[in-house]
Amino acid sequence: KQEVTQIPxxxxxxxxxxxxxxxxxxxxxxxxxxxFRQDPGKGLTSLLxxxxxxxxxxxxxxxxxxxxSSGRSTLYIAASQPGDSATYLCAxxxxxxxxFYFGSxxxxxxxx
Amino acid sequence: xxxxxxxxxxxxTQMGQEVILRCVPISNHLxxxxxxxxxxxxxxxxxxFYNNExxxxxxxxxxxxxxxxxxxxxxxxKIRSTKLEDSAMYFCASIQEASGYxxxxxxxxxxxxxx
Numbered sequence: 380k381q382e383v384t385q386i387p388x389x390x391x392x393x394x395x396x397x398x399x400x401x402x403x404x405x406x407x408x409x410x411x412x413x414x415f416r417q418d419p420g421k422g423l424t425s426l427l428x429x430x431x432x433x434x435x436x437x438x439x440x441x442x443x444x445x446x447x448s449s450g451r452s453t454l455y456i457a458a459s460q461p462g463d464s465a466t467y468l469c470a471x472x473x474x475x476x477x478x479f480y481f482g483s484x485x486x487x488x489x490x491x
Numbered sequence: 492x493x494x495x496x497x498x499x500x501x502x503x504t505q506m507g508q509e510v511i512l513r514c515v516p517i518s519n520h521l522x523x524x525x526x527x528x529x530x531x532x533x534x535x536x537x538x539x540f541y542n543n544e545x546x547x548x549x550x551x552x553x554x555x556x557x558x559x560x561x562x563x564x565x566x567x568x569k570i571r572s573t574k575l576e577d578s579a580m581y582f583c584a585s586i587q588e589a590s591g592y593x594x595x596x597x598x599x600x601x602x603x604x605x606x
Contacts, residue, residue: 420602421599423582424597425595425597477546478549481535482533483532
């Protein structure tokens with residue numbers, strides 16, 4: 380069974396700082412990996428999707444990388460803002476399975 | 492912009508009662524999912540649905556749970572006899588097709604409280 384781990388569990392940074400969130404998974408046979416943002420009591424907003432054949436994806440100040448062989452993905456947030464404060468989740472879809480496994484998330488607090 | 496919608500936003504029920512949670516996936520999407528998130532815990536996969544049948548289900552999705560697509564737009568999750576431990580946020584999601592290029596889109600969730 381695929382296990383997904385996110386480190387750190389919580390992170391507090393001053394506004395303007397660049398930061399990296401980590402996601403690791405135990406089985407490298409994945410189909411794709413998706414990063415989400417979750418605000419308290421709300422649903423999940425898709426940020427980036429990386430297919431298994433890709434090494435990175437970028438959207439605005441966000442850059443996600445994937446190293447399938449080592450079972451790792453990172454989400455890089457440039458020039459963080461207080462509005463970035465949320466929980467960030469990664470989800471992995473194993474190859475040939477129509478299901479997704481989520482990590483526990485990293486709770487980010489960006490201080491003004 | 493198309494979005495996944497869920498109703499109700501909050502459901503309170505007594506233990507042992509049946510509940511039906513409703514979702515309207517994005518209209519041209521073909522794959523549908525239910526997840527749950529117990530307070531403070533991970534988002535957990537429950538079931539996936541394609542072509543009017545279940546394609547995957549987790550150990551959580553036992554005989555107390557069922558899913559249905561009663562018409563061309565709604566996708567429902569039924570819990571036959573609710574337990575206290577069913578209290579959670581339930582999220583519906585959909586994908587246009589099964590290729591790796593497609594993102595999951597999530598609804599805002601239904602908070603289920605079982606008393």
